[in-house]
Amino acid sequence: MNLDQSLYQLINQNWTNSVMDFLMFNFSEKLFWIPLYVVLVLLIVRSNGKKSIAILFFLGLSVLFSDRLTSGVMKPYFKRIRPCHVTELNPRIIEGVNCSDTGSMASSHAANHFAIALFMILLAGLKQSKLNRVFWISWAFLVAYSRVYLGVHYPSDVLVGGVIGALIGFACFKLYSKSIVLLKWA
Secondary structure (H helix, E strand, C coil): CCHHHHHHHHHHHHCCCHHHHHHHHHHHCCHHHHHHHHHHHHHHHHHHCCHHHHHHHHHHHHHHHHHHHHHHHHHHHHCCCCHHHCHHHCCCCCCCCCCCCCCCCCCHHHHHHHHHHHHHHHHHCCCCCHHHHHHHHHHHHHHHHHHHHCCCCCHHHHHHHHHHHHHHHHHHHHHHHHHHHHCCCC
16 A cells, blocks of 8 residues: 555544544535635725736636646546545545545645635735735645545645646736736736
8 A cells, every 4th residue: 555545544534533524524515615705705806996807817717727627637637546436445435425436636626725725825915914824725725635534535636736726826826917917907
Protein backbone atom coordinates (compact mmCIF):
# COMPACT_ATOMS: atom_id res chain seq x y z
CA MET A 1 0.00 0.00 0.00
CA ASN A 2 1.38 3.42 -0.92
CA LEU A 3 1.44 6.61 1.15
CA ASP A 4 -1.63 8.04 -0.63
CA GLN A 5 -3.73 4.97 0.21
CA SER A 6 -2.42 4.82 3.78
CA LEU A 7 -3.24 8.46 4.42
CA TYR A 8 -6.64 7.93 2.80
CA GLN A 9 -7.41 5.08 5.20
CA LEU A 10 -6.18 7.07 8.19
CA ILE A 11 -8.48 10.00 7.37
CA ASN A 12 -11.44 7.96 6.10
CA GLN A 13 -11.41 5.20 8.72
CA ASN A 14 -9.43 6.21 11.80
CA TRP A 15 -9.91 9.96 12.30
CA THR A 16 -13.70 9.74 12.36
CA ASN A 17 -16.63 10.29 14.68
CA SER A 18 -20.32 11.17 14.34
CA VAL A 19 -19.78 14.93 14.73
CA MET A 20 -17.13 14.91 12.00
CA ASP A 21 -19.43 12.78 9.82
CA PHE A 22 -22.06 15.51 10.03
CA LEU A 23 -19.61 18.38 9.48
CA MET A 24 -17.69 16.78 6.62
CA PHE A 25 -20.88 15.74 4.85
CA ASN A 26 -22.11 19.34 4.98
CA PHE A 27 -18.76 20.90 4.04
CA SER A 28 -18.84 18.76 0.92
CA GLU A 29 -22.40 19.71 -0.08
CA LYS A 30 -22.76 22.52 -2.62
CA LEU A 31 -26.05 23.78 -1.17
CA PHE A 32 -24.47 24.17 2.29
CA TRP A 33 -22.33 27.05 0.99
CA ILE A 34 -25.11 29.07 -0.67
CA PRO A 35 -25.46 31.47 2.30
CA LEU A 36 -21.71 32.16 2.15
CA TYR A 37 -21.88 32.75 -1.60
CA VAL A 38 -24.82 35.14 -1.20
CA VAL A 39 -23.01 37.12 1.52
CA LEU A 40 -19.84 37.12 -0.60
CA VAL A 41 -21.67 38.54 -3.64
CA LEU A 42 -23.42 41.17 -1.50
CA LEU A 43 -20.13 42.24 0.11
CA ILE A 44 -18.37 42.42 -3.24
CA VAL A 45 -21.16 44.54 -4.76
CA ARG A 46 -21.41 46.77 -1.69
CA SER A 47 -17.66 47.34 -1.40
CA ASN A 48 -16.60 47.66 -5.03
CA GLY A 49 -19.22 49.58 -6.99
CA LYS A 50 -18.88 49.15 -10.74
CA LYS A 51 -15.73 47.03 -10.28
CA SER A 52 -17.96 44.34 -8.76
CA ILE A 53 -19.09 43.38 -12.28
CA ALA A 54 -15.50 42.54 -13.24
CA ILE A 55 -14.78 40.90 -9.88
CA LEU A 56 -17.79 38.59 -10.11
CA PHE A 57 -17.07 37.83 -13.76
CA PHE A 58 -13.45 36.81 -13.13
CA LEU A 59 -14.31 35.01 -9.88
CA GLY A 60 -16.93 33.01 -11.78
CA LEU A 61 -14.43 32.41 -14.57
CA SER A 62 -11.95 30.98 -12.06
CA VAL A 63 -14.54 28.44 -10.87
CA LEU A 64 -15.56 27.63 -14.44
CA PHE A 65 -11.95 27.06 -15.55
CA SER A 66 -10.99 25.01 -12.50
CA ASP A 67 -14.11 22.87 -12.77
CA ARG A 68 -13.77 22.27 -16.50
CA LEU A 69 -10.06 21.45 -16.25
CA THR A 70 -10.53 18.94 -13.45
CA SER A 71 -13.90 17.44 -14.43
CA GLY A 72 -13.80 17.85 -18.17
CA VAL A 73 -10.14 17.14 -18.90
CA MET A 74 -8.25 15.52 -16.03
CA LYS A 75 -10.82 12.99 -14.76
CA PRO A 76 -11.50 11.54 -18.23
CA TYR A 77 -7.77 11.58 -19.06
CA PHE A 78 -6.46 9.90 -15.89
CA LYS A 79 -9.47 7.58 -15.39
CA ARG A 80 -8.41 7.02 -11.79
CA ILE A 81 -10.96 4.94 -9.90
CA ARG A 82 -12.32 6.67 -6.82
CA PRO A 83 -11.20 5.06 -3.56
CA CYS A 84 -14.82 4.43 -2.56
CA HIS A 85 -14.91 1.82 -5.36
CA VAL A 86 -11.69 0.06 -4.24
CA THR A 87 -12.88 -2.72 -1.94
CA GLU A 88 -9.33 -3.55 -0.76
CA LEU A 89 -9.24 -0.14 0.96
CA ASN A 90 -12.39 -0.94 2.97
CA PRO A 91 -13.82 2.53 2.33
CA ARG A 92 -16.05 3.97 5.00
CA ILE A 93 -18.94 5.68 3.21
CA ILE A 94 -21.48 7.46 5.41
CA GLU A 95 -25.15 7.51 4.49
CA GLY A 96 -26.01 10.06 1.82
CA VAL A 97 -22.57 10.22 0.22
CA ASN A 98 -22.58 9.60 -3.51
CA CYS A 99 -19.64 7.55 -4.77
CA SER A 100 -19.64 8.79 -8.34
CA ASP A 101 -18.31 6.85 -11.29
CA THR A 102 -16.46 9.90 -12.58
CA GLY A 103 -12.71 9.81 -12.13
CA SER A 104 -10.94 10.68 -8.95
CA MET A 105 -7.97 12.74 -10.22
CA ALA A 106 -8.28 15.66 -9.58
CA SER A 107 -10.84 16.85 -7.06
CA SER A 108 -13.13 19.48 -8.58
CA HIS A 109 -14.36 20.48 -5.12
CA ALA A 110 -10.79 21.26 -4.05
CA ALA A 111 -9.97 23.05 -7.30
CA ASN A 112 -13.08 25.22 -7.25
CA HIS A 113 -12.79 26.24 -3.61
CA PHE A 114 -9.07 26.97 -3.76
CA ALA A 115 -9.67 29.05 -6.91
CA ILE A 116 -12.21 31.14 -5.00
CA ALA A 117 -10.01 31.30 -1.90
CA LEU A 118 -6.91 32.56 -3.70
CA PHE A 119 -8.90 35.04 -5.77
CA MET A 120 -10.52 36.46 -2.62
CA ILE A 121 -7.21 36.64 -0.75
CA LEU A 122 -5.61 38.53 -3.61
CA LEU A 123 -8.66 40.79 -3.97
CA ALA A 124 -8.37 41.83 -0.32
CA GLY A 125 -4.62 42.29 -0.70
CA LEU A 126 -1.91 40.22 0.89
CA LYS A 127 -1.15 43.00 3.38
CA GLN A 128 -4.75 43.05 4.58
CA SER A 129 -6.21 41.11 7.47
CA LYS A 130 -4.51 37.84 8.36
CA LEU A 131 -7.94 36.66 9.50
CA ASN A 132 -9.17 37.02 5.90
CA ARG A 133 -6.37 34.78 4.60
CA VAL A 134 -6.89 32.23 7.39
CA PHE A 135 -10.64 32.13 6.74
CA TRP A 136 -10.35 31.49 3.00
CA ILE A 137 -7.55 28.92 3.26
CA SER A 138 -9.32 27.12 6.12
CA TRP A 139 -12.59 27.06 4.20
CA ALA A 140 -10.98 25.61 1.06
CA PHE A 141 -8.94 23.14 3.13
CA LEU A 142 -12.04 21.89 4.97
CA VAL A 143 -13.90 21.33 1.71
CA ALA A 144 -10.90 19.46 0.27
CA TYR A 145 -10.37 17.44 3.46
CA SER A 146 -14.06 16.51 3.50
CA ARG A 147 -13.65 14.76 0.15
CA VAL A 148 -11.03 12.40 1.60
CA TYR A 149 -12.91 12.01 4.87
CA LEU A 150 -16.06 10.99 2.97
CA GLY A 151 -14.08 8.44 0.98
CA VAL A 152 -14.55 9.85 -2.51
CA HIS A 153 -11.00 11.13 -3.16
CA TYR A 154 -7.43 10.25 -2.31
CA PRO A 155 -5.29 12.92 -0.59
CA SER A 156 -3.28 13.40 -3.80
CA ASP A 157 -6.54 14.14 -5.68
CA VAL A 158 -7.37 17.04 -3.39
CA LEU A 159 -3.76 18.23 -3.28
CA VAL A 160 -3.56 18.38 -7.08
CA GLY A 161 -7.03 19.92 -7.28
CA GLY A 162 -6.10 22.55 -4.68
CA VAL A 163 -2.91 23.53 -6.50
CA ILE A 164 -4.71 23.74 -9.84
CA GLY A 165 -7.47 25.82 -8.31
CA ALA A 166 -5.02 28.18 -6.61
CA LEU A 167 -3.12 28.68 -9.89
CA ILE A 168 -6.34 29.36 -11.77
CA GLY A 169 -7.54 31.73 -9.03
CA PHE A 170 -4.21 33.57 -9.27
CA ALA A 171 -4.39 33.76 -13.09
CA CYS A 172 -8.00 34.99 -13.06
CA PHE A 173 -7.14 37.62 -10.46
CA LYS A 174 -4.30 38.85 -12.68
CA LEU A 175 -6.72 39.03 -15.63
CA TYR A 176 -9.16 40.94 -13.43
CA SER A 177 -6.41 43.37 -12.38
CA LYS A 178 -5.45 44.03 -16.00
CA SER A 179 -9.08 44.43 -17.08
CA ILE A 180 -9.91 47.12 -14.53
CA VAL A 181 -6.85 49.09 -15.63
CA LEU A 182 -7.91 48.75 -19.30
CA LEU A 183 -11.46 49.78 -18.40
CA LYS A 184 -10.05 52.65 -16.30
CA TRP A 185 -11.93 51.41 -13.23
CA ALA A 186 -8.77 51.24 -11.10
